Amino acid sequence: MCMGDGLVARVLRCSLLLLCVEPLLALRRGCEFSITHSNSLYNFSLAAPSRKYPHGVMSEDGFYKIAVNESLLLYQLCDQMIFNHDQPRCLNCQGCGGPLHCGMQCSALVSENIGGYFVCTTIGQASNVNISLIDRSNPEKGVIVKMFSIGPKENCSLSVSVFCDSTKVQVYNSLTMSGSCDYATKLRHPCGCAKVTSRHRKGLGWFGTLLIIVLCPFGGYLFIGTIYRYFFLKIHGAQAIPNLGFWCSLPQRARTLLRSLVRRLQGFSRDGRGSYAPVRDDRDFYRPASY
Ligand SMILES: *[C@@H]1O[C@H](CO)[C@@H](O)[C@H](O)[C@H]1NC(C)=O
Ligand SMILES: *[C@@H]1O[C@H](CO)[C@@H](O)[C@H](O)[C@H]1NC(C)=O
Ligand SMILES: *[C@@H]1O[C@H](CO)[C@@H](O)[C@H](O)[C@H]1NC(C)=O
Ligand SMILES: *[C@@H]1O[C@H](CO)[C@@H](O)[C@H](O)[C@H]1NC(C)=O
Numbered sequence: 001m002c003m004g005d006g007l008v009a010r011v012l013r014c015s016l017l018l019l020c021v022e023p024l025l026a027l028r029r030g031c032e033f034s035i036t037h038s039n040s041l042y043n044f045s046l047a048a049p050s051r052k053y054p055h056g057v058m059s060e061d062g063f064y065k066i067a068v069n070e071s072l073l074l075y076q077l078c079d080q081m082i083f084n085h086d087q088p089r090c091l092n093c094q095g096c097g098g099p100l101h102c103g104m105q106c107s108a109l110v111s112e113n114i115g116g117y118f119v120c121t122t123i124g125q126a127s128n129v130n131i132s133l134i135d136r137s138n139p140e141k142g143v144i145v146k147m148f149s150i151g152p153k154e155n156c157s158l159s160v161s162v163f164c165d166s167t168k169v170q171v172y173n174s175l176t177m178s179g180s181c182d183y184a185t186k187l188r189h190p191c192g193c194a195k196v197t198s199r200h201r202k203g204l205g206w207f208g209t210l211l212i213i214v215l216c217p218f219g220g221y222l223f224i225g226t227i228y229r230y231f232f233l234k235i236h237g238a239q240a241i242p243n244l245g246f247w248c249s250l251p252q253r254a255r256t257l258l259r260s261l262v263r264r265l266q267g268f269s270r271d272g273r274g275s276y277a278p279v280r281d282d283r284d285f286y287r288p289a290s291y
Contacts, residue, residue, distance in 0.1 A: 031056075031078035033131040033143055042139040042194035044131070046162065047078040050190070053169075057162060057191035063103070066185055068175040072118075073185065075108035075158055077145055080126050088120060095122035095151060107147050108158040110183065122149045123156035123183055134161055142192035156181035162192035 031046040047056040062082030066073040074081060074088060081103050090111045093102035103109055108124030124147025135141040142164040149156045165188035176184045225242035229235045238244060 031129070031131070031145075035133065035139060036199065037139050039199050041197040041199055043197065044143050044192070044194050046131075046143070046145065046191050048191070053189075053191060057189050064171055064187070066171070066173055066175055068173065070113040071175065072111040073108070073158075073175050073183065074103060074111070075124060075147075075160065075185075076126075077107075077160060077162070078126070078129075080105060080107055081109070088118075090118040090120035093120045093122075095149065096120065106149065108149070108183075121156060121181065122151065123147070123181065124158045125149050134163065139194055140164060140196075154181050157183070159184040161186040163188045164190075164193035166190050166193055 032044065033046075034041060034043040036042070045056070047058060049056055057077050058079055059076055062084060063074050063076050065086070072088070076082075083103050088103045088109060088111050090102060093099055093109075096102060096106035096109050097104040102120065106122045106124060107126040107129075108122070110121045110123055111118050112121070113119075126147070128148040128150070130146045130148070132144050132146070133139055133141070134144055142162050144159050144161050146157055146159045159182070161184070163186065167190070168188065169190070170188040172186050172188075174185055178184065222241065226240050229242060230240040241247070
């Protein structure tokens with residue numbers, strides 16, 4: 001009873017923990033992308049921390065900011081935005097935190113000056129992300145992170161091209177608009193570079209397969225033999241292993257065989273005719289070691 005209760009409690013605790021951690025995992029997973037291309041696995045982990053970039057591709061400030069013409073684009077990759085300073089002030093911030101917490105509940109926001117007023121449009125949500133390659137034929141170029149926002153009047157999106165650059169971070173002050181509400185920008189970042197794993201060495205190869213085919217029946221024979229001898233013949237201890245004497249004598253046999261082989265070869269090279277060395281008696285194999 002006690003043990004059962006403990007188990008139930010543990011299972012409950014685990015499920016609770018999983019439930020709490022799940023949204024976080026989902027966001028993280030949303031920024032991982034892997035693809036196989038010409039026998040290699042390209043693994044992009046945009047949000048993975050490194051020594052030099054503890055936030056991965058995410059902006060340390062909590063957001064990236066781009067100003068073009070009278071428009072302001074604010075976005076974060078792989079997460080929602082956070083504002084400790086420069087919080088956007090604009091009308092119409094529903095969909096991204098409302099007037100008091102504007103910018104805090106989405107991943108991308110455009111603020112436009114319309115007749116002297118700044119009006120905000122939510123263009124990306126952290127939960128709606130799609131990652132694809134910049135160049136389908138060359139995964140080393142980087143990835144496009146596309147965020148979506150599904151609104152009552154219109155659907156919007158922001159595509160951020162993250163170009164692989166192993167040396168530096170560069171945020172371009174560029175914003176292009178296509179369609180009614182689809183924006184695009186780009187940056188260069190080391191996190192846009194894939195971890196490449198060659199797939200050649202995966203799998204066992206024919207030799208490994210052969211080894212398994214040979215070893216499995218042998219292991220099965222030893223196992224079943226031991227069980228049989230232990231339970232039915234009531235032979236306990238190391239003696240339960242079938243043919244123990246034979247296995248133990250194996251090293252000795254190998255040595256003797258090697259020795260006789262060497263002797264034969266020596267004889268062969270001595271009289272140039274070979275194979276006239278006296279054939280050893282089989283009893284030799286069982287003689288105790290005398291070296
Ligand atoms: C990609 O890399 C991440 C972290 O480096 C790892 O957790 C993940 O399992 C990898 N994915 C694949 C498909 O190898
Ligand atoms: C900025 O202005 C230029 C010319 O005035 C226009 O062609 C371009 O589309 C504008 N960009 C945005 C993002 O509105
Ligand atoms: C997400 O990207 C894949 C290609 O990588 C594409 O086939 C799919 O349509 C995209 N989804 C959306 C909602 O755009
Ligand atoms: C927005 O997208 C949703 C699902 O992708 C679709 O059902 C809806 O019709 C779209 N709305 C507009 C205004 O295009």
